[in-house]
Amino acid sequence: MTSPTAECARQVLEVVPMVMHAIRTEMRGHRDSDLSVPQFRVLIYLNRHAGASLSDIAEHMGLTLPSLSKMMDGLVTRRLVTRQPDPRDRRRITLSLTPSGETAMQAAYAGTQAQLGRRLAALSPADCLKVTESMAALREIFGSIRDIKARQAGKA
Amino acid sequence: MTSPTAECARQVLEVVPMVMHAIRTEMRGHRDSDLSVPQFRVLIYLNRHAGASLSDIAEHMGLTLPSLSKMMDGLVTRRLVTRQPDPRDRRRITLSLTPSGETAMQAAYAGTQAQLGRRLAALSPADCLKVTESMAALREIFGSIRDIKARQAGKA
DNA sequence: TATTGTTATACTCTATAACTATA
DNA sequence: TATAGTTATAGAGTATAACAATA
Numbered sequence: 385m386t387s388p389t390a391e392c393a394r395q396v397l398e399v400v401p402m403v404m405h406a407i408r409t410e411m412r413g414h415r416d417s418d419l420s421v422p423q424f425r426v427l428i429y430l431n432r433h434a435g436a437s438l439s440d441i442a443e444h445m446g447l448t449l450p451s452l453s454k455m456m457d458g459l460v461t462r463r464l465v466t467r468q469p470d471p472r473d474r475r476r477i478t479l480s481l482t483p484s485g486e487t488a489m490q491a492a493y494a495g496t497q498a499q500l501g502r503r504l505a506a507l508s509p510a511d512c513l514k515v516t517e518s519m520a521a522l523r524e525i526f527g528s529i530r531d532i533k534a535r536q537a538g539k540a
Numbered sequence: 541m542t543s544p545t546a547e548c549a550r551q552v553l554e555v556v557p558m559v560m561h562a563i564r565t566e567m568r569g570h571r572d573s574d575l576s577v578p579q580f581r582v583l584i585y586l587n588r589h590a591g592a593s594l595s596d597i598a599e600h601m602g603l604t605l606p607s608l609s610k611m612m613d614g615l616v617t618r619r620l621v622t623r624q625p626d627p628r629d630r631r632r633i634t635l636s637l638t639p640s641g642e643t644a645m646q647a648a649y650a651g652t653q654a655q656l657g658r659r660l661a662a663l664s665p666a667d668c669l670k671v672t673e674s675m676a677a678l679r680e681i682f683g684s685i686r687d688i689k690a691r692q693a694g695k696a
Numbered sequence: 697t698a699t700t701g702t703t704a705t706a707c708t709c710t711a712t713a714a715c716t717a718t719a
Numbered sequence: 720t721a722t723a724g725t726t727a728t729a730g731a732g733t734a735t736a737a738c739a740a741t742a
Contacts, residue, residue, distance in 0.1 A: 392668050393656035395675035397563065397649070398584075401577055402682040404560045405602060407553065412710095420731065421557055428554075438701065446561060451733050453702060458731075475700040475741045493553070500549035503681050511677040512548050518674040519551035521667040525659050526558040568733090576708060594724065607710050609725060614708075631718045631723040 410499045417492035423459060427489035430465065430481045437476045464488055566655045573648035579615060583645035586621065586637045593632045620644055
């Protein structure tokens with residue numbers, strides 16, 4: 385007999401990767417946007433935090449600076465993001481969405497949301513509400529990377 | 541005003557990647573197992589379907605044969621999986637876990653589940669139940685890759 | 697000396713295209 | 720001819736280590 389929490393963890397561990405796979409497959413191959421999930425997340429972050437530095441994003445997303453730096457190369461090359469020096473601290477760079485970047489982000493968001501919605505329509509209204517509320521609860525727990533880092537630091 | 545389904549899709553789209561990131565980070569760096577999420581999923585599948593062919597797994601997981609073939613190279617090299625010819629159809633191969641593979645899979649499962657459980661312990665009992673039930677509902681929708689393929693075929 | 701970012705290197709994941717062997 | 724699998728090639732995501740520039 386497992387505890388409710390352990391059973392919950394078990395379910396999350398098995399089901400989240402399945403859902404993630406569907407999201408990834410859907411996101412890739414949106415003719416207009418064609419973004420990877422990490423790229424998409426970066427664009428969403430920049431949409432809400434224009435002018436963020438690389439470190440800001442890395443900390444928020446839990447990625448290393450080299451990983452992000454390389455990802456940005458791709459986004460800058462595709463003209464979805466601009467990378468400019470920060471005059472106040474010349475070690476830093478300032479990242480922002482271009483109009484194309486904003487368009488791509490919104491297209492990816494809308495397209496993926498719509499496609500997900502089509503599949504989620506199979507849920508009963510009660511289950512739909514339950515899933516929505518569950519996501520809100522999980523966001524509280526998994527939303528902040530700082531917490532993860534703090535945990536790992538404490539553990540080590 | 542968005543529909544409940546659209547709101548649900550929105551939440552799933554934002555939160556699932558966060559949870560996935562935590563799972564990936566946790567899975568990597570388990571000293572014993574050190575598996576990627578896709579590797580982990582393959583091992584789980586083989587644990588439940590010993591002797592499966594490459595095509596079986598590819599269809600279940602929604603991956604192409606070359607992708608899986610290469611993944612198997614790594615698992616076979618690490619002695620977690622055996623790859624043997626199928627005597628009844630010599631085009632096919634028969635994949636199975638080695639004892640090490642089973643051990644690694646179980647270690648990764650237990651370790652990740654425990655770590656997830658520690659974070660999920662922050663949920664109220666009601667939310668914990670809600671999440672568990674939501675995962676069951678989502679598994680119904682996203683569990684089978686065949687459905688996705690059928691959908692894509694129908695769409696095209 | 698500490699921080700920000702980049703470059704170099706290496707691995708995994710994933711795909712498409714071209715190929716081999718078998719049915 | 721169709722199916723199962725591999726090899727070749729390519730690109731993204733990720734990490735660590737080493738480095739440059741700035742604070």
